[in-house]
Amino acid sequence: MHNLFSACPCGIDHLKRKRRSTWMRMLPWLRLYRCDNCGKHQLHSEREIDAAKAKRDAQARVATKPRTGATGSVGR
Secondary structure, eight states: OOOTTTHHHHHHHHEEOOOOOOGGGGTTTTTEEEEETOOOOOEEHHHHHHHHHHHHHHHHHHHHOOSOOOOOSSEE
16 A cells, blocks of 8 residues: 555646545545546645645746846847
8 A cells, every 4th residue: 555645756737636535534634636647646735735836836927927128239
């Protein structure tokens, strides 16, 4: 049996929610996820997963935001 409390190295992009079994309901703050990349089942806090995805999306927006005022030689 594998450890449901350890995360796979694939990252949060591959995690999909799954239905929990009865014993997992004893830990109501955790949700069951399955990695589409490696197939590992893992328990994580839904709040932490959502926060990590929001942080990733915010960083992506900053990285793709066009910079202004940093033009090279103009009009020579």
